[in-house]
Amino acid sequence: MRLTHWLSALALLILTMSGMQIFNAHAALYASDASDFAHPALAIGGGMDSRGDPKGFVQFGSRRISTTHVLGWGPNGYGEEGPRAFPAWATMPPQQDLANGRRWHIAFAWIFVLCGLTFAPWALRLWPSRADMRALPHALRTHLLPWKVAPSAQQNPLQKLTYFGLVFIVVPIAILSGLALAPAVDSWAHWLPAIFGGRQFARIWHFAAMITIIVFFVGHVVMVALTGLVNNMRSMITGWLVVPQSAAAGGVVRPSAADEPAAKVPALS
Amino acid sequence: MKRVTFISIAGSTLLTGCSGFVTSLNDNATVRKALEVPERLNTALLSHGHPLAREYAESAISPDFRQNGFDPPSSAEYGRWSATGWAGYRLVVSGLVDSPRSYDLAALRHKFPRRSQITRHDCVEGWSVIGKWTGVRLTDVLQDCIPKPQAGFVVFHCLDDDGTATRYYESLNMEQAAHPQALLAYELNDRPVPLKNGAPLRLKVPTQLGYKSAKYVNHIEVVARLGGHNGKGGYWEDRDYEWFAGI
Incomplete structure (x- = not known):
């Protein structure tokens, strides 16, 4: 599972970058089954303005936010800038290339799903128990200041709920809404695009799932860093985590606990 | 610094x-x-059997069926045909068939049952439009020409090109060609197919992405296998896109 953790992290990176490549081919989302070209829910666009200056923007409904040089107008992968939704450094392949973006995306979708299956035994233990819900207010109070937390081999309720949301809500939405974009899948399962509000709406769900996963990723990395980068990385690579002895024994983790003699315990795997 | x-x-x-x-x-x-x-x-998982693409109510039809693919052919011949109600146009069926034939539009309209379907067209770029396509089932035309037992693929040669004289083409295998929704369409939304959408005759395969639905079809060639002058089985397939366009 440690191997598949890193492999799925790589798969998510490639899925995000190749997904942005695919999005660039038609940089607009519609809250419907077919596209209502005049009324996108979200669009990224760009070009020259009346003064001949490059402009890039993100459009939500009728509101436009200027994003020149990053979104809508930015690096095109040939050492210059041009009209382009997501910039070359964020897409895979960097240059505009829908065909190969699709190949990377579909290949790593398979790899991600196969890796995900190896997480099943761990994932089943994420189902929140009553004790978790009871412990939640306490966890909220203590964990909003993350630097007060010592490393622990146990998951706290907040962590558990976050992983639960990711594994049982966000990732299934990402996979199912992605499948709903495939006409051959839709002809087997008419209900699939329907549960997302239609095929174009499924693109919104797919996009939103990506954003949520990016937010999780940032939070995940910040948490790993704040709770002890070296120790956490060691546990993620070797499977062993160093924790204060009182925590290993199941005691309450206090900030001062970090001063106590350390013990090695198997990390969650 | x-x-x-x-x-x-x-x-x-x-x-x-x-x-x-x-x-x-x-x-x-x-x-x-x-x-x-x-x-x-x-x-292997998705290209078998004949699951039917969803068919919609008339009210779901998109106001404009956006053009996918190339612009209408620029040849003088095509211009003349479009100006004269497609008088000179023929659909030719050749290759591994017992009786090679050619049809004008009137023959297609009168010889075969007329089929209509309101389906969603999903472009590989990501957008979708819904339209009502009317025409004849591809399988009815193929059966009329009696494919030989060694027939493996149906190749659709088209009149449009990419501006460098490379013509558009596409292909299906025999199982996909027998799909009841695989249509050779001569009408879109109860009108003759507009020039931008593939007049006078367009293949429509609603179970796959839009590039499979070749426009401006004038020659159907039945072959044992792809390759040779039929490349990887399509204009976009020769440019890294998947032959099976179901995803």
Whole structure:
């Protein structure tokens, strides 16, 4: 599972970058089954303005936010800038290339799903128990200041709920809404695009799932860093985590606990 | 050096380096081969049987059926045909068939049952439009010409080109060609197919992405296998897109 953790992290990176490549081919989302070209829910666009200056923007409904040089107008992968939704450094392949973006995306979708299956035994233990819900207010109070937390081999309720949301809500939405974009899948399962509000709406769900996963990723990395980068990385690579002895024994983790003699315990795997 | 300048230079160098690496990865022949494995998996899982694409009510039809693919052919002949109600146009069926035939539009309209379907057209770029297509079932035309037992694929040769005289073409295997919704359409939304949408005759395969639905079809060739002058089985297939366009 440690191997598949890193492999799925790589798969998510490639899925995000190749997904942005695919999005660039038609940089607009519609809250419907077919596209209502005049009324996108979200669009990224760009070009020259009346003064001949490059402009890039993100459009939500009728509101436009200027994003020149990053979104809508930015690096095109040939050492210059041009009209382009997501910039070359964020897409895979960097240059505009829908065909190969699709190949990377579909290949790593398979790899991600196969890796995900190896997480099943761990994932089943994420189902929140009553004790978790009871412990939640306490966890909220203590964990909003993350630097007060010592490393622990146990998951706290907040962590558990976050992983639960990711594994049982966000990732299934990402996979199912992605499948709903495939006409051959839709002809087997008419209900699939329907549960997302239609095929174009499924693109919104797919996009939103990506954003949520990016937010999780940032939070995940910040948490790993704040709770002890070296120790956490060691546990993620070797499977062993160093924790204060009182925590290993199941005691309450206090900030001062970090001063106590350390013990090695198997990390969650 | 100012810290901001340093960070932006370091950042862009890093990103450019990454982009270079990703590009070389993408251009690597072994990587390309590896990326084709999941395509074969998808084809094996999804390309069999005849599941029907969803058919919609008239009220769902999009106000404009956006053009996908190339502009109408620019040849003088095509111009003349379109100006004279397609008087000179013929659909030719050749190759591995017992009776090669050709049909004008009137023959297609009168010889075969008329079929209509309101289906969604999903472009590989990501957009969708809904339209009502009317025409004849591809399988009815093929049966009229009696394919030989060794027939493996149906290749659709088209009148449009990419501006460099490379013509558009597409292909289906015999099982896909027998799908009841695979249509040779002469009407869109109860009117003759507009020029931009593939007049006078367009293939419509609603279970696959839009590029499979070849426009301006004038020649159907039944072959044992793809390759040779039929490349990887389609204009876009020759440019890295998947032959099975179901995803």
